[in-house]
Amino acid sequence: xxxxxxxxxxxxxxxxxxxxxxxxxxxxxxxxxxxxxxxxxxxxxxxxxxxxxxxxxxxxxxxxxxxxxxxxxxxxxxxxxxxxxxxxxxxxxxxxxxxxxxxxxxxxxxxxxxxxxxxxxxxxxxxxxxxxxxxxxxxxxxxxxxxxxxxxxxxx
Numbered sequence: 001x002x003x004x005x006x007x008x009x010x011x012x013x014x015x016x017x018x019x020x021x022x023x024x025x026x027x028x029x030x031x032x033x034x035x036x037x038x039x040x041x042x043x044x045x046x047x048x049x050x051x052x053x054x055x056x057x058x059x060x061x062x063x064x065x066x067x068x069x070x071x072x073x074x075x076x077x078x079x080x081x082x083x084x085x086x087x088x089x090x091x092x093x094x095x096x097x098x099x100x101x102x103x104x105x106x107x108x109x110x111x112x113x114x115x116x117x118x119x120x121x122x123x124x125x126x127x128x129x130x131x132x133x134x135x136x137x138x139x140x141x142x143x144x145x146x147x148x149x150x151x152x153x154x155x156x
Contacts, residue, residue, distance in 0.1 A: 023118045023127040029135050031087040031152045032095035034077060036135055038084040043069065043077055050077075061156050074103075078153070086153035097137060097150065107145040126155070 029036040034043055050069035059066040062080040069077040074091025077084055089095040092104040099113045110125060117125035118136070123143075128136040138151040 024114060024129055024137060026129045026131050026135070028098050028127075028137060029129050029152050030098050031089055031150060032075070034084055034087055036084060036129075036153050040067070040069075040079055040082050043079075043084065047071055061154065084153065086151065086155075088149060088151050090149040095150070097152070101139070101147070101150065103147050103150060105147050107139075107141050107147075110139055110147070 027035065033046060050071050052070040054068040054070070056066050057064070059080070062078075062085055064081040067079045067082075069079070071077070072091075072093070074089060074093050075095060076088045078086040078088075089103055092102060094102065096102045101110060101113060107125075114125075114127050114137075118128045119126045123141045125139045125141075126136055127138075128134075134154055134156070136152070136155060138155065139147050140149045140151075142148050
């Protein structure tokens with residue numbers, strides 16, 4: 001009987017460990033209301049025509065036609081084969097994650113909302129999605145601990 005309870009305790013421990021490795025729900029891999037995989041038509045329906053479009057078929061990360069929609073100087077939405085694969089926000093312009101995080105907020109706010117990141121570098125936090133470790137949210141910070149840019153979608 002003792003071995004049985006020990007086995008259950010070990011199973012429970014490993015079950016919670018694997019659940020803790022997934023940082024953010026897939027729905028959080030979104031910026032300004034644009035989720036990963038959104039169509040060009042969906043984005044245009046929300047934000048209208050971009051101020052500029054760049055197109056290439058030679059992108060180091062994604063295969064196929066890659067279009068970058070530039071909305072002003074602070075937002076880029078990247079599509080591969082007409083589906084959003086990445087979005088960058090470099091200005092305090094109201095674009096937010098679903099949890100409400102925007103450029104200009106503090107590192108402490110990010111930690112309070114999302115908890116400890118899956119990985120961090122000098123001046124950055126990365127939170128991977130539950131279903132895919134190559135998808136997630138990356139925050140970059142300045143020396144004062146304020147968010148300077150938010151990146152969501154696919155990462156290499």
